[in-house]
Amino acid sequence: xxxxxxxxxxxxxxxxxxxxxxxxxxxxxxxxxxxxxxxxxxxxxxxxxxxxxxxxxxxxxxxxxxxxxxxxxxxxxxxxxxxxxxxxxxxxxxxxxxxxxxxxxxxxxxxxxxxxxxxxxxxxxxxxxxxxxxxxxxxxxxxxxxxxxxxxxxxxxxxxxxxxxxxxxxxxxxxxxxxxxxxxxxxxxxxxxxxxxxxxxxxxxxxxxxxxxxxxxxxxxxxxxxxxxxxxxxxxxxxxxxxxxxxxxxxxxxxxxxxxxxxxxxxxxxxxxxxxxxxxxxxxxxxxxxxxxxxxxxx
Amino acid sequence: xxxxxxxxxxxxxxxxxxxxxxxxxxxxxxxxxxxxxxxxxxxxxxxxxxxxxxxxxxxxxxxxxxxxxxxxxxxxxxxxxxxxxxxxxxxxxxxxxxxxxxxxxxxxxxxxxxxxxxxxxxxxxxxxxxxxxxxxxxxxxxxxxxxxxxxxxxxxxxxxxxxxxxxxxxxxxxxxxxxxxxxxxxxxxxxxxxxxxxxxxxxxxxxxxxxxxxxxxxxxxxxxxxxxxxxxxxxxxxxxxxxxxxxxxxxxxxxxxxxxxxxxxxxxxxxxxxxxxxxxxxxxxxxxxxxxxxxxxxxxxxxxxxxxxxxxxxxxxxxxxxxxxxxx
Numbered sequence: 001x002x003x004x005x006x007x008x009x010x011x012x013x014x015x016x017x018x019x020x021x022x023x024x025x026x027x028x029x030x031x032x033x034x035x036x037x038x039x040x041x042x043x044x045x046x047x048x049x050x051x052x053x054x055x056x057x058x059x060x061x062x063x064x065x066x067x068x069x070x071x072x073x074x075x076x077x078x079x080x081x082x083x084x085x086x087x088x089x090x091x092x093x094x095x096x097x098x099x100x101x102x103x104x105x106x107x108x109x110x111x112x113x114x115x116x117x118x119x120x121x122x123x124x125x126x127x128x129x130x131x132x133x134x135x136x137x138x139x140x141x142x143x144x145x146x147x148x149x150x151x152x153x154x155x156x157x158x159x160x161x162x163x164x165x166x167x168x169x170x171x172x173x174x175x176x177x178x179x180x181x182x183x184x185x186x187x188x189x190x191x192x193x194x195x196x197x198x199x200x201x202x203x204x205x206x207x208x209x210x211x212x213x214x215x216x217x218x219x220x221x222x223x224x225x226x227x228x229x230x231x232x233x234x235x236x237x238x239x240x241x242x243x244x245x246x247x248x249x250x251x252x253x254x255x256x257x258x259x260x261x262x263x264x265x266x267x268x269x270x271x272x273x274x275x276x277x278x279x280x281x282x283x284x285x286x287x288x289x290x291x292x293x294x295x296x297x298x299x
Numbered sequence: 300x301x302x303x304x305x306x307x308x309x310x311x312x313x314x315x316x317x318x319x320x321x322x323x324x325x326x327x328x329x330x331x332x333x334x335x336x337x338x339x340x341x342x343x344x345x346x347x348x349x350x351x352x353x354x355x356x357x358x359x360x361x362x363x364x365x366x367x368x369x370x371x372x373x374x375x376x377x378x379x380x381x382x383x384x385x386x387x388x389x390x391x392x393x394x395x396x397x398x399x400x401x402x403x404x405x406x407x408x409x410x411x412x413x414x415x416x417x418x419x420x421x422x423x424x425x426x427x428x429x430x431x432x433x434x435x436x437x438x439x440x441x442x443x444x445x446x447x448x449x450x451x452x453x454x455x456x457x458x459x460x461x462x463x464x465x466x467x468x469x470x471x472x473x474x475x476x477x478x479x480x481x482x483x484x485x486x487x488x489x490x491x492x493x494x495x496x497x498x499x500x501x502x503x504x505x506x507x508x509x510x511x512x513x514x515x516x517x518x519x520x521x522x523x524x525x526x527x528x529x530x531x532x533x534x535x536x537x538x539x540x541x542x543x544x545x546x547x548x549x550x551x552x553x554x555x556x557x558x559x560x561x562x563x564x565x566x567x568x569x570x571x572x573x574x575x576x577x578x579x580x581x582x583x584x585x586x587x588x589x590x591x592x593x594x595x596x597x598x599x600x601x602x603x604x605x606x607x608x609x610x611x612x613x614x615x616x617x618x619x620x621x622x623x624x625x626x627x
Contacts, residue, residue: 138326141605143562145564149585149593153585154330154333154590156335234451237449237570238567239585249449256455259459260462263459266455270449270456274447277446278444278447281443
């Protein structure tokens, strides 16, 4: 190992001839050239703008009976009304807020729990690893949706409970991934060098190893976000969402019984979920391709 | 690895699985403790009220006045003898309820799994032959769609299409009102099974086609495939016989691991199609706030998943020579 260049006296280090391209730059360029990812970004942007500014612009109260119940699209309202005569479009615009907030917050929670558990298991190895992996396995054998249903039912449905439930059930995969990355990178020379230089464990874990293991974690974060949104939709569909806040899944669940007579009541909110998750998947795929160009054709 | 080692490894795996089951049982017990209300409150509620003394007497009868740890011991003992409690809503022991509903779910999950694996593998392999061809892009797009659409919504869209606009399949349930006899009985079930099974399969078709594609692209780039081609074997034989044999390995592994997720998906699909399985039972028990049944389902499905995982693991150790030194 070349320790001479690490000497504190900076006069001894020759100035670099030319600044090499920052690796992130190359990644960014590949990402921006990806048409599918660009389409995903545009779709997500539309969804975000729609849910943030839509309700104010459209100006119809989503909880009010505004028209004849179950009237089809175009007949008084743009996307029709539900069984209570509420405007579906207004519901979609407002309902997206809950779906997106729950999806994003619970995805962050999932990722944080997964990364911390995986980091400790991979870094310390041995007994810590064995214990943490048993813990992870425990959460993997419990069917995630059922566990989330149980948690939400027991702790009364509210936004906090739902976020907590989704966060608790989904982190196992991330933990395994992080652990594998930590084990691989922990043996590389630059980590050994940092260790030899006397870096503390916490510094090694989160400043030295974590940055190197981020690419696969970022890619699966996109997947986790999509999955969390689908999860929230599933829970609200089953009537386990916060009953007082409109969300896409809740609209579908409430109109389930009228689906054969009024297709628009479930089709449009479902389309909104689909488009949002699709956009996130496309972006995730794009990030994956950009971060490891060699695997681009592996799909 | 000799037989002795294989047996010890198998025994060790079984013990691990058992300990994991016990952990789930204990976890389940604490969830029950946290659930609002206890059986006595439910009974009293149904009786329309009772005196303080009677309530205390009933609590004692059910052992609810004992310390938590003692109750835990009793609960574990009961679970080990197959007693998961009594559902006051359905008026049946929970275990009996679960066993009644199990076949419908197994039928649904297994048919969906078979459809997903077969279609997914075919699509993935087909697209791997020409990774940049049109067919390949179609598979990629379809799998993205399968990943992104909520499964219950796919079910509803299929219902609108094939039970309303073009009504060739029944709307819900597993049997017709008038159950036909003999072979007709099974055909009737099959007729009801098509839409729910296809719905549940969609998400997994997406998953398996991606997996098969990745796996086959890798396999088809290997030397022995080049050799097979150089020998002048027809391309079809190279891909479907030589290639697929190795390409299938990761797919088989995933089938075992995906079991739990399939069960989870079944909850939503059964709720949409009113399919009388465990998932529908879970949905109903949530609506009725029947915690005993709900937690029974959680425990039961966790045990099923663990059995499936352990079996896959053990089978691998005995079948695949490359697994000998790899810790699962």
